[in-house]
Amino acid sequence: MLLGAAPFGLIFGTLAAPSGLSAGGALAMSLIVFAGSSQFIALSLLASKASLFVVVLTTFVVNLRHALYSASLLPYVSNLNQRWRALLAFWLTDETYAVVLHRYGEDDASPQRHWYQLGSSLAMYGNWLAWTLVGVLLGASVPSLQHLGLEFAMAATFTGIVVPLLRSKPMIGAALVAAVVALLGRDLPYKLGLMLAAMAGVVAGMLLERMAASEVAS
Amino acid sequence: MTSYEIGVVLGMGAVTFGIRYSFFVLGDRVAFPAWVKRALRYVPVAVLTAIIVPMVLLPDGTHWQLGWRNAWLVGALTSGVMAWRRMPLLAAIGGGMAVYFIWRFALG
Numbered sequence: 001m002l003l004g005a006a007p008f009g010l011i012f013g014t015l016a017a018p019s020g021l022s023a024g025g026a027l028a029m030s031l032i033v034f035a036g037s038s039q040f041i042a043l044s045l046l047a048s049k050a051s052l053f054v055v056v057l058t059t060f061v062v063n064l065r066h067a068l069y070s071a072s073l074l075p076y077v078s079n080l081n082q083r084w085r086a087l088l089a090f091w092l093t094d095e096t097y098a099v100v101l102h103r104y105g106e107d108d109a110s111p112q113r114h115w116y117q118l119g120s121s122l123a124m125y126g127n128w129l130a131w132t133l134v135g136v137l138l139g140a141s142v143p144s145l146q147h148l149g150l151e152f153a154m155a156a157t158f159t160g161i162v163v164p165l166l167r168s169k170p171m172i173g174a175a176l177v178a179a180v181v182a183l184l185g186r187d188l189p190y191k192l193g194l195m196l197a198a199m200a201g202v203v204a205g206m207l208l209e210r211m212a213a214s215e216v217a218s
Numbered sequence: 219m220t221s222y223e224i225g226v227v228l229g230m231g232a233v234t235f236g237i238r239y240s241f242f243v244l245g246d247r248v249a250f251p252a253w254v255k256r257a258l259r260y261v262p263v264a265v266l267t268a269i270i271v272p273m274v275l276l277p278d279g280t281h282w283q284l285g286w287r288n289a290w291l292v293g294a295l296t297s298g299v300m301a302w303r304r305m306p307l308l309a310a311i312g313g314g315m316a317v318y319f320i321w322r323f324a325l326g
Contacts, residue, residue: 007308021223022219022220022223024219024223025219025220025223025226025227028219028223028224028227029226029227029230032227032228032230032231033227033230033231033234034234035230035234037262038230038234039230041265041266041269042226042230044269044273046226048279052222052225052226052229055226055229055230056226056229056230056233058265059229059230059233059234060233060237061261061265062261062262062265063233063234063237063238064237064258064261065258065261065262066234066237066238067237067238067240067241067250068250068255068258069238070237070238070239070240070241070242071241071250073242074241074242077242082242082243085239085242085243086239086242088242089235089238089239089242090235090238090239092238152289152290152293152314152315152318153311153315154273155270155273155274155290155293155294155297155314156293156294156297156310156311156314156315156318157307157311158266158269158270159270159294159297159298159301159310159314160297160298160300160301160307160310160311160314161262161266161301161307162262162263162266162267162270163297163298163301163302163310164301164302164304165262165263166263166302170260171260171263174260174263174264174267175263175264175267177264178263178264178265178267178268178271179267179268179271181268182267182268182269182271182272183271183272183275186272186276186279193268194265194268194269197264197267197268198261198264198265198268199264200264201260201263201264201265201267201268202257202260202261202264205259205260205263205264206253206256206257206260209256
């Protein structure tokens with residue numbers, strides 16, 4: 001898990017400068033936001049001069065899935081006070097969720113297992129910060145990296161994440177609709193086209209899902 | 219850091235923490251409606267596709283490039299095919315980048 005996150009922290013740090021995010025900004029983002037996928041998306045938005053509102057709104061939509069994690073871990077933190085809960089919530093990433101859920105699934109019912117979550121969270125956090133820093137330093141010391149076309153790394157990463165998800169008709173429909181709306185709305189100000197495309201894609205996916213369900217039923 | 223960057227970082231941090239903390243605070247008083255759970259499954263695909271497609275088909279932001287000479291398009295297709303064949307994500311990224319750099323180098 002730590003090893004898996006390393007290259008992404010590195011790529012994020014290296015891409016920050018070409019996207020127009022300062023070294024301090026990149027580190028602050030890893031330190032305060034600590035959410036890999038939305039940090040990458042923020043970079044691509046910053047590169048295209050999106051407004052603050054659109055960046056924050058996109059982050060909200062992309063990270064909304066974390067509310068599901070928070071809801072599903074609730075039974076395990078209900079014995080903890082709010083300070084502990086806030087601490088664990090801050091570090092609740094996709095990776096930590098996967099590790100922790102696995103651990104909580106073992107039924108030894110140790111009252112100390114929140115320490116386990118804290119430990120694995122801190123490991124992920126330190127790892128992410130360290131690799132961001134390495135990436136920032138690498139980008140700064142090898143300026144020619146910026147002209148190599150590293151921006152493509154982002155397109156390759158997103159493609160690699162999306163394609164394996166396209167295994168059902170509603171998913172494929174959601175992607176197609178999002179792509180068409182994004183192309184049509186690409187000249188709208190403040191990257192609003194991206195938000196419209198995302199919403200249209202989600203609606204298309206849900207409609208297709210409902211149609212498939214009613215076909216089965218009839 | 220510019221004030222714009224500070225705004226971006228703090229804004230992103232606030233919404234992300236708010237989302238992650240929401241259910242730890244609200245407890246069992248609220249339940250997720252089923253349709254929200256279903257909608258969330260489509261968010262990653264919709265958002266990421268909406269970012270990738272214009273990037274790859276119009277690399278300079280204004281001109282369509284649909285031919286085989288477009289390094290962005292060929293590189294992304296390589297990553298896509300590798301990911302479809304269930305290769306690890308990092309392999310798919312590396313493969314796409316290799317093709318992208320070869321294309322840029324070969325076509326100047």
